[in-house]
Amino acid sequence: MPKITIDGNELEVAEGRTILQALDDAGLLMNGIDIPHYCWHPKLPVDGSCRLCQVEVEGIPKLQIACDTPVRDGMVVHTQNERVKQAREGVMELLLVNHPLDCPICDQAGECKLQDYTYDYGVQASRSKEPRRALKKNVDLGPTIVFDQERCILCRRCVRFCREIPKTGELAIFNRGDHSVIETFPGTPLDNPYSMNVADICPVGALTTKDFRFKIRVWFLEDVPGICTGCSNGCNIHLGVANNKVYRYVPRRNDAVNDTWICDAGRMSYRRIGAPDRLRECAVRDESGRLEPVGLDRAIEVAASRLRRLVDSKGPGVIAGLASAHATNEDLFTFRRFLAALGSETHGVAVVRGEADDLLIKEEKAPNAVGARELGFGDARTVVDRIGSGGVDAVIALGNDALQEGLLGSEEPLANLDTVIVLDTHASELQRVAHVIVPVRHAAEKLGTFVNAARRVQRVVPAVESVWETYSDGEVIAKLGAALGLEGFDGSYDARQVARDLAAANPAFAGIDLDSVGDAGRPLADSAASKAER
């Protein structure tokens, strides 16, 4: 492995990497060794056009661009000397010659690389007295993105993104020289399943999303690491949180999962967190058939007494569990333990399926389908079949994914059951047949782990707290278990402890707890369930 020296620090690097890649690999880029850059992006082809990343390489007379200079053994690189500093100042000054400098009204302010680098590497005052380019403002590029041509610094990240990642190529540079502009081709709007990533990679305020722009200044946002729950890919995200509200999802880099991208559908799924159809209170169906709002204790009491009556009269075999692939491993482990303690053997997980692609979007539209199966939940089909054959009198349903065509199809098959207990985040047709309803937390509101399609265990932490009372599925199940007097249930639920119990009980999760899993996740060990699945 070649050894290089950057600013006096010796670094061992992989063969065939460029200087910027080597620093990125080592986690040092802009994190110890600062080489500012615009056109270079770790997940896009090298462009080499912004010329900001120039560094001095001993033995080469001209400054070299770090993004396109391969490392050689013994290479000595200087990134902070006077010559490099002047070159950077030169590029920064030129980039600002035509920039409108409208930071006060620009939505990118606060996370703008032009702003940041101007403070860090630029010159204090512009010497340009010339009129700036007057170009198009507020250009509607497509359903998701708005473009300000004047702010664009023509780094071409967005052009390369569209060409290389979704491979749709909607964007191109038109004209040349200082009249170059980015445009779409006539009749071909920027419209692909990943279009909004261009706003993330745009270093300036040229490309912004219609969804987020002007909603809040970014410096008010706290970035909470989390996982997108839109499908089983489990893209790593930052939830942008302020005032106990999630304003956006942006992709969080994880080279093992989603690189630096996220699909538009996943990005927009943040809206589900505070959606008007969120369930806000516990309810039980009274004798007149109306749903009556109650407290959690009352809901648990009603659920427990209905289940107890069935167990006493018909045995636990008539109680079925429908698990949700939106629930965490900790929820599901608790649920599975509950069903076992109760003596129910009819259970399964319902997963909504949809379109997939070969980039990020997976077929299973829930974050934890693999985890649910790993924890012993089979196909919900078996539960539905048993309901159809009349062998079930009570259903405990986590979520409402079993309503889909091919499983229940509607709430109808449950209409004549003795007891339907629903734990859900959002309203659904299940409300029409439920006897007990408990609102539960969205992934953005709780602590726990999911297992993605590539069998990676990933953590969510509470980013916001709902203003109404909600509970983790596991917490509700634990209370229900205690109310039923089941063995091993004392009514308490602590996700951290459950994760440790899970690790001890299931070899695939061995050694994984809510701390050690970290923000980047950890691969799940192979297990009987995973081998059977393959």
Next chain:
Amino acid sequence: MLESPYVTQYLTEHFAEADYPTLKGYERFGGYAAARKALTEMTPDEVIEVVKTAGLQGRGGAGFPAGMKWSFMPKEDDRPKYLVCNADESEPGSFKDRILLERGAHQMLEGILIAAWATGACATFIYIRGEYAFPAAQVERAVAEAYAKGYLGDNVMGTGFRHDVRVTRGAGAYICGEETGLLESLEGKKGQPRKKPPFPAQYGAFGMPTTVNNVETFSHVPHIIAKGANWFRSFGTEKSPGTTIFGVSGHVVRPGLYELPLGTPLSEIVFEHAGGVPGGRKVKGVIPGGMSMPILPAGQLDVPMANEFLREQKTMLGTGGVMVMDETTCMVRAASVISYFFRDESCGQCTQCREGTGWMNKIIERIERGAGEEADIEVLGDVAGKMEAKTICAFADAAAWPIQGLLRHFRDDFVEHVRQRKCPFPGSFEL
């Protein structure tokens, strides 16, 4: 015989012959004997060796040794190899390739064939400037003749060597004369230079090993093969052998093309061959090698026209386009024209070039119309310095150098504009 203003050496010797552009006419003067000699009597390495010994420098502007360029083509490589003939002559002040295409298309084709043999290339793309309609027609006819005669195709001259030639046309961008910008354009993409490495010899046209040479460079090759390296070295200087065609334009009595040995003093070209400035006026400055080369003031015209001497005067031979400006010329106006051209033609990839060409042009135009300040002159020089040597291709240099040259030698013109708040040279050339 056509009337010829040319001072003819071997390249243009027969250009006045009416039938010389045809295959029959070309062969009448010994055409294609050199190619036959190379293909039947010489190994590719021997050809490269002769061209190296001859010291033929590329005539496209950069002056890179042609034989060495050919030797960069990978030998152990199964991919098809290509040659590209750069006929996208678009440097303002340069018009030598045009005559070589119009009157010497077979001479160029013979050079291409020899280079193809030397490099193992199976095909050549001749990329001709879009505006060159007549030259392109001449080349297309010559190619058709060569195919008909068996000088191109599957079995060149019965040797079993295969070589195809395809003529393509540019669409009017200066930057497509830069070799990798040309390759992009050739492939049907937007003409933007590629970053190097990889160089064309590794990754050229359509990703294949490629050598790009200028029209004139190819045109010298048959003569070198026919008459030998030592004969070639009898022209020009020790370091810059051979002749070149100087295109003289501007304020001279006899503008035109002059084939002269490299190293001919600039003053001889301007005053003897081109007849000096009309009307008894004095020379103010001369751009020696196309618009991208820094200007020389009247006092430095004794310089021999070869890179080793021109570099000492901080300029270069470029494409040999000699532009003469007399004492009535406003050098700020010249700077304005030059900077407008480069602003318009920059491909816009690199920050320094894209923003720098525009900024320089805006400053110069402001000074020209009398709205400049002395500080602007400093900024102008500084912007030019920021552009130099920091970009993907040499365009930014080409845009910065002439402005630096004008500031170096004619700073007073800029200062006078600022002080008088108007142009002190009324009646200076208009476009």
